[in-house]
Amino acid sequence: MTDALLELKQVSAGYGEVKVLQNVSLTVRRGSITALIGANGAGKTTLMRVVSGLIPVSAGTLGFDGADITREPSSVRVERGISLVPEGRLIFPEFSVEENLKIGAYIKRVRGRQGELSKQMLGLFPRLEERRSQAGQTLSGGEQQMLAIARALMAEPRLLLLDEPSLGLAPQVVAQVFEKIQEVRAKGVTVFIVEQDVRSTLSFADYAYVIENGSLQMEGSAESVRENPKVKESYLGL
Amino acid sequence: MDVLLSGQLLIAALVTGSIYALVAVGLNLIYGTMRMLNVAHGDLAMIGAYVAFWMFTLFGLSPFLSLFLAMALSALLAAIFYQFIFKRVMASSKLLDRAEANSLLVFFGIAVILQNGTAALFTTNPRGFQYLDQVLQIGNAAITANRLATLILSLILVVAVVAFFRFTLVGLALRALIQDRTASQIVGINIERIFLYSFMLGFALSGLAGGLVSMYEQIWPFMGFPYTIAAFVIIILGGLGNLFGSLAAGMILGVLETFGIAITGPNFRSILIYGVLILVLLLRPQGLFGGKRVVAR
Numbered sequence: 001m002t003d004a005l006l007e008l009k010q011v012s013a014g015y016g017e018v019k020v021l022q023n024v025s026l027t028v029r030r031g032s033i034t035a036l037i038g039a040n041g042a043g044k045t046t047l048m049r050v051v052s053g054l055i056p057v058s059a060g061t062l063g064f065d066g067a068d069i070t071r072e073p074s075s076v077r078v079e080r081g082i083s084l085v086p087e088g089r090l091i092f093p094e095f096s097v098e099e100n101l102k103i104g105a106y107i108k109r110v111r112g113r114q115g116e117l118s119k120q121m122l123g124l125f126p127r128l129e130e131r132r133s134q135a136g137q138t139l140s141g142g143e144q145q146m147l148a149i150a151r152a153l154m155a156e157p158r159l160l161l162l163d164e165p166s167l168g169l170a171p172q173v174v175a176q177v178f179e180k181i182q183e184v185r186a187k188g189v190t191v192f193i194v195e196q197d198v199r200s201t202l203s204f205a206d207y208a209y210v211i212e213n214g215s216l217q218m219e220g221s222a223e224s225v226r227e228n229p230k231v232k233e234s235y236l237g238l
Numbered sequence: 239m240d241v242l243l244s245g246q247l248l249i250a251a252l253v254t255g256s257i258y259a260l261v262a263v264g265l266n267l268i269y270g271t272m273r274m275l276n277v278a279h280g281d282l283a284m285i286g287a288y289v290a291f292w293m294f295t296l297f298g299l300s301p302f303l304s305l306f307l308a309m310a311l312s313a314l315l316a317a318i319f320y321q322f323i324f325k326r327v328m329a330s331s332k333l334l335d336r337a338e339a340n341s342l343l344v345f346f347g348i349a350v351i352l353q354n355g356t357a358a359l360f361t362t363n364p365r366g367f368q369y370l371d372q373v374l375q376i377g378n379a380a381i382t383a384n385r386l387a388t389l390i391l392s393l394i395l396v397v398a399v400v401a402f403f404r405f406t407l408v409g410l411a412l413r414a415l416i417q418d419r420t421a422s423q424i425v426g427i428n429i430e431r432i433f434l435y436s437f438m439l440g441f442a443l444s445g446l447a448g449g450l451v452s453m454y455e456q457i458w459p460f461m462g463f464p465y466t467i468a469a470f471v472i473i474i475l476g477g478l479g480n481l482f483g484s485l486a487a488g489m490i491l492g493v494l495e496t497f498g499i500a501i502t503g504p505n506f507r508s509i510l511i512y513g514v515l516i517l518v519l520l521l522r523p524q525g526l527f528g529g530k531r532v533v534a535r
Contacts, residue, residue, distance in 0.1 A: 015331070016331065016332060052423075052424065053423070054420060054423055054424070073428070074423040074424065074426065075423070075426045075427060075428040075429075077426075078424075078425065078426030079426060083424075084424050086420070086421070086424055090418055090420060090421040090424065091421070092414055092417045092418060092421060093417060093418075094413075094417055095413070095414070095417070099410065102410065103410055103411070103414050103425050103427075104425055106407065106410075106411060106425050106426050106427055107425075107426040111407070151425065152424075155425070155426060
């Protein structure tokens with residue numbers, strides 16, 4: 001039993017001819033909040049999509065909890081315990097909050113406990129409780145983000161992937177979202193997060209990777225990355 | 239004018255409408271989940287009609303039993319087409335971008351093969367059989383027993399289809415897939431399996447409708463095309479990807495067509511149907527029901 005929950009080895013991937021990721025190797029440790037930071041177009045979203053199985057790798061391997069998941073489709077990975085909160089939230093616009101939660105527990109592992117899990121989520125996100133019968137598309141951006149996180153948690157993931165959860169949200173709402181992420185980790189869920197709000201993210205993450213032009217440039221404890229002069233200049237505007 | 243108010247037409251309209259609803263909901267399901275335009279959809283009804291005809295003629299099997307056979311055969315054809323043709327149409331992301339156009343061509347080919355294959359096997363002679371053709375009197379309306387049975391059965395089926403989409407997990411997954419393919423993958427839906435299910439269910443409903451129609455109408459190898467056209471008009475009327483909308487729109491088109499023909503004449507059928515299509519496209523391209531969305535992504 002190793003410390004690593006997710007392990008990428010020499011992963012390359014892209015869209016058709018366009019290679020976005022090149023030889024990316026990284027590890028997400030059990031119980032950690034691991035952050036991936038980088039500029040727009042550096043390959044962060046692609047990496048999240050590769051891990052969740054939406055994009056196939058062209059080279060390299062993906063390991064999850066000791067198993068090789070490189071060739072597994074997304075449905076099997078969710079079953080194993082990898083859930084994604086995608087960029088742009090991608091909640092189901094015509095489904096009510098309740099239906100969005102229900103479909104979040106589609107996989108076999110949790111299917112029987114849909115009702116119980118929904119209740120838990122509505123407890124964790126009281127705002128959604130107020131909106132439970134409203135269609136997803138009528139929610140505000142912050143509420144949609146909460147719903148996307150809740151939907152992912154419905155599958156009781158062991159690894160929660162978060163892709164730009166603060167995008168387009170008001171600062172107070174961002175603070176709430178980050179608070180929820182830390183609550184989730186406190187419950188034992190490992191978190192792998194891509195975030196443009198580098199300063200806040202590095203304040204609650206344990207470990208961080210910096211990606212540029214599709215390959216990793218730097219890694220270390222969140223603290224050491226935060227203190228790095230290059231990071232300060234490029235991402236923290238200091 | 240008496241005819242219009244007699245109730246006779248209303249029953250006829252409901253019979254046509256409920257059949258339309260069954261055919262169209264399957265077309266919309268396949269379009270909604272996969273963005274594929276099944277121009278062979280009505281031809282599955284033709285296959286179902288021939289199944290019912292031959293089962294009755296050769297073995298005296300009641301159409302109500304052979305309906306299951308018609309559904310099973312249609313679903314089997316769906317599974318074969320999906321596994322061997324349409325999986326390839328969607329095999330890569332490049333092909334996926336063109337799946338809508340490519341599927342149209344493939345389905346067109348399938349339509350030609352089904353129609354002409356049936357013609358080659360069974361000739362193009364119109365055929366029919368007599369089953370439950372005694373006339374029943376309901377109030378001042380007269381209806382043959384087979385039409386009444388068709389009406390009752392297809393209304394039950396429409397309700398069953400609604401319940402399936404509304405209350406089952408697969409139904410929920412189908413509706414999720416219509417809204418957003420990526421999001422469906424994210425929650426762990428095996429989308430290939432759901433594609434297969436929508437193919438099979440869509441084809442089966444069309445085959446079933448054909449089996450019902452064969453009881454009271456003459457059948458021939460090219461009977462499917464009018465159903466395909468009607469179904470396309472209906473899914474635009476009810477909203478692309480809107481399953482409940484297409485059930486309602488099927489009934490609406492049945493009423494418009496039946497009363498329209500009664501007022502004008504049978505030669506006007508196509509004009510009426512295309513007229514409805516053009517009006518809807520001009521006035522409410524997103525369909526009669528629901529929001530602003532024309533087509534989900």
